[in-house]
Amino acid sequence: xxxxxxxxxxxxxxxxxxxxxxxxxATYSYDAAVLEPVxxxxxxxxxxxxxxxxxxxxxxxxxxxxxxxxxGTNLSGGTIPKTGGVVVLTNALNxxxxxxxxxxxxxxxxxxxxxxxxxxxxxxGLFYPPDPGSQAVSTLGGNVAENAGGLRGLRYGVTRDYxxxxxxxxxxxxxxxxxxxxxxxVTGYNLGGLLVGSEGTLGVFDKITLKLIPMPPAKKAMMAxxxxxxxxxxxxxxxxxxxIVPVTLEFMDNFTIRAVEDFSHAGLPVDAAALLLIEVxxxxxxxxxxxxxxxxxxxxxxxxxxxVAQDAAERDKVWEARRAALSALSRVKPTTVLEDATVPxxxxxxxxxxxxxxxxxxxLTIGTFGHAGDGNLHPTILTDKRxxxxxxxxxxxxxxxxxxxxxxxxxxxxxxxxxxxxxxxxEKETSxxxxxxxxxxxxxxxxxxxxxxxxxxGE
Amino acid sequence: xQDMKKLAQLLKQVEDQLVVCMRCGMCQSVCPVFAETGRxxxxxxxxxxxxxxxxxxxxxxxxGVQERLSRCLLCGSCAANCPSGVKxxxxxxxxxxxxxxxxxxxxxxxxxxxKMLAQPELFDQLMEWGSRLQGIFIKPVDExxxxxxxxxxxxxxxxxxxxxxPQPFHRAVPFLDTPAGASGLKAGLFMGCVIDKVFPRIxxxxxxxxxxxxxxxxxxxxxxxxxxxxxxxxxTETYNKLVRHNLKGLASQDLDVLITACxxxxxxxxxxxxxxxxxxxxxxxxxxxxxxxxxMDISQFLVEKLGVKASGSGEGGEKPLIxxxxxxxxxxSLGIAAQPRTVLQASPAYRFKEMKEADKCCGCGGSFNLQxxxxxxxxxxxxxxxxADSGASVVATxxxxxxxxxxxxxxQAGDRVEVKHAIEVYAESLDKK
Numbered sequence: 001x002x003x004x005x006x007x008x009x010x011x012x013x014x015x016x017x018x019x020x021x022x023x024x025x026a027t028y029s030y031d032a033a034v035l036e037p038v039x040x041x042x043x044x045x046x047x048x049x050x051x052x053x054x055x056x057x058x059x060x061x062x063x064x065x066x067x068x069x070x071x072g073t074n075l076s077g078g079t080i081p082k083t084g085g086v087v088v089l090t091n092a093l094n095x096x097x098x099x100x101x102x103x104x105x106x107x108x109x110x111x112x113x114x115x116x117x118x119x120x121x122x123x124x125g126l127f128y129p130p131d132p133g134s135q136a137v138s139t140l141g142g143n144v145a146e147n148a149g150g151l152r153g154l155r156y157g158v159t160r161d162y163x164x165x166x167x168x169x170x171x172x173x174x175x176x177x178x179x180x181x182x183x184x185x186v187t188g189y190n191l192g193g194l195l196v197g198s199e200g201t202l203g204v205f206d207k208i209t210l211k212l213i214p215m216p217p218a219k220k221a222m223m224a225x226x227x228x229x230x231x232x233x234x235x236x237x238x239x240x241x242x243x244i245v246p247v248t249l250e251f252m253d254n255f256t257i258r259a260v261e262d263f264s265h266a267g268l269p270v271d272a273a274a275l276l277l278i279e280v281x282x283x284x285x286x287x288x289x290x291x292x293x294x295x296x297x298x299x300x301x302x303x304x305x306x307x308v309a310q311d312a313a314e315r316d317k318v319w320e321a322r323r324a325a326l327s328a329l330s331r332v333k334p335t336t337v338l339e340d341a342t343v344p345x346x347x348x349x350x351x352x353x354x355x356x357x358x359x360x361x362x363x364l365t366i367g368t369f370g371h372a373g374d375g376n377l378h379p380t381i382l383t384d385k386r387x388x389x390x391x392x393x394x395x396x397x398x399x400x401x402x403x404x405x406x407x408x409x410x411x412x413x414x415x416x417x418x419x420x421x422x423x424x425x426x427e428k429e430t431s432x433x434x435x436x437x438x439x440x441x442x443x444x445x446x447x448x449x450x451x452x453x454x455x456x457x458g459e
Numbered sequence: 460x461q462d463m464k465k466l467a468q469l470l471k472q473v474e475d476q477l478v479v480c481m482r483c484g485m486c487q488s489v490c491p492v493f494a495e496t497g498r499x500x501x502x503x504x505x506x507x508x509x510x511x512x513x514x515x516x517x518x519x520x521x522x523g524v525q526e527r528l529s530r531c532l533l534c535g536s537c538a539a540n541c542p543s544g545v546k547x548x549x550x551x552x553x554x555x556x557x558x559x560x561x562x563x564x565x566x567x568x569x570x571x572x573x574k575m576l577a578q579p580e581l582f583d584q585l586m587e588w589g590s591r592l593q594g595i596f597i598k599p600v601d602e603x604x605x606x607x608x609x610x611x612x613x614x615x616x617x618x619x620x621x622x623x624x625p626q627p628f629h630r631a632v633p634f635l636d637t638p639a640g641a642s643g644l645k646a647g648l649f650m651g652c653v654i655d656k657v658f659p660r661i662x663x664x665x666x667x668x669x670x671x672x673x674x675x676x677x678x679x680x681x682x683x684x685x686x687x688x689x690x691x692x693x694x695t696e697t698y699n700k701l702v703r704h705n706l707k708g709l710a711s712q713d714l715d716v717l718i719t720a721c722x723x724x725x726x727x728x729x730x731x732x733x734x735x736x737x738x739x740x741x742x743x744x745x746x747x748x749x750x751x752x753x754x755m756d757i758s759q760f761l762v763e764k765l766g767v768k769a770s771g772s773g774e775g776g777e778k779p780l781i782x783x784x785x786x787x788x789x790x791x792s793l794g795i796a797a798q799p800r801t802v803l804q805a806s807p808a809y810r811f812k813e814m815k816e817a818d819k820c821c822g823c824g825g826s827f828n829l830q831x832x833x834x835x836x837x838x839x840x841x842x843x844x845x846x847a848d849s850g851a852s853v854v855a856t857x858x859x860x861x862x863x864x865x866x867x868x869x870x871q872a873g874d875r876v877e878v879k880h881a882i883e884v885y886a887e888s889l890d891k892k
Contacts, residue, residue, distance in 0.1 A: 019498075021523060022518065022523065023500065023509060023518065023523030023524055023526075023527060024498070024499075024500050024523075026508065026509060026512050026517065026518075027498075027499035027500045027505035027508055027509065028499060029508075030482055030508060031482065031484075032481065032482045032483050032484060034481075037508075045497070071484055071487055072482075072484055072499070073483060073484045089497070091497045092497060113488075115488075134483065134484065134485070136485060136488040137484050137485060137487040137488045326542055327542040327543060327544070330481055330542060330543040331479075331543055331544050334475075334478040334479055335478070335481070336481045336543070384478070385478070386478065
């Protein structure tokens with residue numbers, strides 16, 4: 001890269017916040033997706049809004065590809081830069097600007113860590129529900145850019161449902177304002193709706209206004225064990241059909257149960273076909289009532305046993321099993337490919353059976369767990385990337401999983417994003433028209449194609 | 460020009476451990492260095508990716524990677540929090556050794572490790588001279604904390620350090636072999652350099668306690684450093700020499716337990732001696748494994764073997780408050796956290812109060828403090844703030860290296876908080892009985 005341009009960047013963000021050394025750059029060449037790393041030409045860490053806007057404008061002027069990076073926990077390659085491109089870090093833009101208890105909103109910079117924000121909000125008796133698996137490190141900017149989900153999606157929705165307003169820089173570095181701090185707002189195009197989940201391809205977030213809700217005063221968790229996969233998923237449908245919407249309704253298959261038990265010796269039944277972990281929340285009286293109903297339903301539907309947590313410690317024990325799922329699976333083999341193909345709730349049994357068939361057909365180890373309540377499963381392929389032959393079969397299996405999810409009326413990605421990993425499948429789910437429409441939007445808003453090129457719609 | 464192909468081959472030994480990292484990035488939430496700098500090369504995921512880069516022969520030389528590898532406290536927070544169980548410390552220590560063996564030890568470290576540390580008698584002698592001469596170069600700054608600072612511009616910078624004791628422990632007690640008393644137990648004592656030379660009072664508190672409980676004690680005449688300073692700089696030659704030296708002093712004894720009051724020595728003996736033992740002969744390896752199996756932290760020994768219990772302190776609102784800092788090498792490496800708290804609560808003199816983030820690293824990290832003092836003290840300042848916020852008049856811990864760092868931080872902030880080892884608090888309560 002030109003010396004003069006680097007000097008210019010140094011003026012904008014400060015010398016210490018320009019990483020040129022190859023060793024430093026190499027640590028921004030990957031994210032959590034199982035994809036090949038790509039070395040960026042430069043890494044910048046702006047510490048103010050002004051600097052961020054200036055960086056975007058400079059990149060556009062010089063036609064430099066720009067990839068924004070929060071914590072780099074993306075599972076679809078959304079934060080893998082382009083060769084010769086610039087990585088812009090948001091982790092120095094990490095102020096919670098306001099938490100408004102009267103109007104129930106908060107304004108944050110994009111680099112605020114999700115769990116830290118949730119804790120700050122909770123300290124005021126309020127609740128920010130989206131809880132992606134990486135929340136301990138993930139940033140809110142990343143969550144909004146990916147429209148991240150989490151365990152509470154069934155009852156509380158996903159990140160999209162909490163974005164009230166956005167301020168972002170367009171590709172020229174001009175500040176665009178979308179939405180408001182009010183519940184109602186019909187002023188102008190719904191630009192926020194376009195930007196949420198746009199994976200850094202349409203603009204660079206500067207400030208985010210998030211909706212908050214009161215913290216539900218009570219919750220209750222339970223674990224139901226099933227000898228038959230179908231019974232477990234019929235139970236999921238029955239709970240919803242009885243007009244109960246649990247906060248979380250999580251599922252683990254037999255392989256995952258065995259892996260978790262091997263790992264944490266929590267006393268899980270290794271011969272069970274499936275586990276459901278269910279939590280209800282709300283007013284204490286309603287929580288009691290809902291919990292009783294759910295327990296009765298589980299038994300009615302043929303659960304071998306149902307264990308209701310009686311206190312916080314027991315509740316913790318129930319969730320420990322779920323929290324351990326990915327850890328336990330990832331220890332089985334060196335490479336862990338975590339997918340998130342999602343189907344309508346009623347199609348879960350069919351999807352799980354297909355995943356089992358696919359595992360057999362391609363001779364792979366696949367453990368499946370996930371958010372049964374919203375149809376968002378995580379088939380987790382356990383492999384060793386160094387084994388070329390097996391890796392080839394993994395790729396074929398992923399294709400097969402996607403095909404199956406789509407044929408069941410589902411979607412490629414429930415919460416991990418399209419990124420680089422799934423862009424070639426996008427047209428399969430949507431249409432030629434959708435691709436053209438999306439590409440025209442991209443071309444209009446980013447004529448030089450510098451904003452996170454290659455993600456979602458390919459190049 | 461370095462032969463990067465050869466280095467990649469040498470690093471093959473950690474490849475199977477490296478591929479376990481799935482780049483999830485969860486280590487960012489617990490790494491004390493990353494919390495200060497926000498730089499990916501400072502967190503475990505970044506360093507593991509860089510080692511992977513060396514394996515793939517991605518870099519023209521190893522200097523950049525080696526520099527970044529050194530920016531690590533080896534506190535093990537990442538490993539304790541790693542979803543896929545990457546053995547981060549194992550990898551880093553092995554990688555440091557491979558790279559150091561390949562590019563060579565720096566001339567200064569060569570003198571310090573090979574000519575001094577590896578020769579325990581000479582090392583002791585030098586330190587004693589140092590103790591006598593230090594008054595010329597340093598002046599006391601805090602009597603309560605016992606810290607000093609440099610009189611002149613010095614390589615020690617602005618540190619408020621705990622000076623060398625006038626009489627090291629091994630001068631006061633060069634050898635001891637007492638039979639088991641009422642407890643029926645016989646314990647070997649591994650003192651460690653920092654207790655021996657800076658805080659001999661901890662050694663005396665251990666002796667007083669063991670005597671009280673009728674535990675027989677064996678202290679060998681010759682015992683040296685546990686080897687961790689050399690190992691963390693990648694000097695396996697010195698490390699192996701020291702392990703052998705210590706084996707000679709301890710292995711032939713019939714001991715029920717080997718006690719240390721230094722968290723770092725405890726975890727080095729228990730975890731590193733048996734795993735980093737390629738140089739040892741099979742019988743030596745057997746000896747190391749036996750010793751490692753018997754090694755216990757002093758508080759763990761008191762609670763698990765002698766049945767020491769909390770004595771219902773907590774009431775009595777007038778008592779001074781005491782708080783506890785978890786050394787990484789006890790809690791994160793060995794899972795020992797409850798026992799020292801029990802020992803503190805066995806003393807009727809204090810009311811125990813947890814500080815915030817008690818198990819967050821103090822930032823010392825041994826030689827990390829020497830190489831990256833600014834970072835080390837930035838991390839240490841958070842610890843100081845949490846101690847001050849607790850309102851305690853004494854902060855206890857189980858590692859003399861943490862005590863050095865915490866004393867420095869408190870002294871610089873001008874806090875009136877005493878720093879003690881948990882066993883000192885316990886021994887004081889015995890004296891008052």
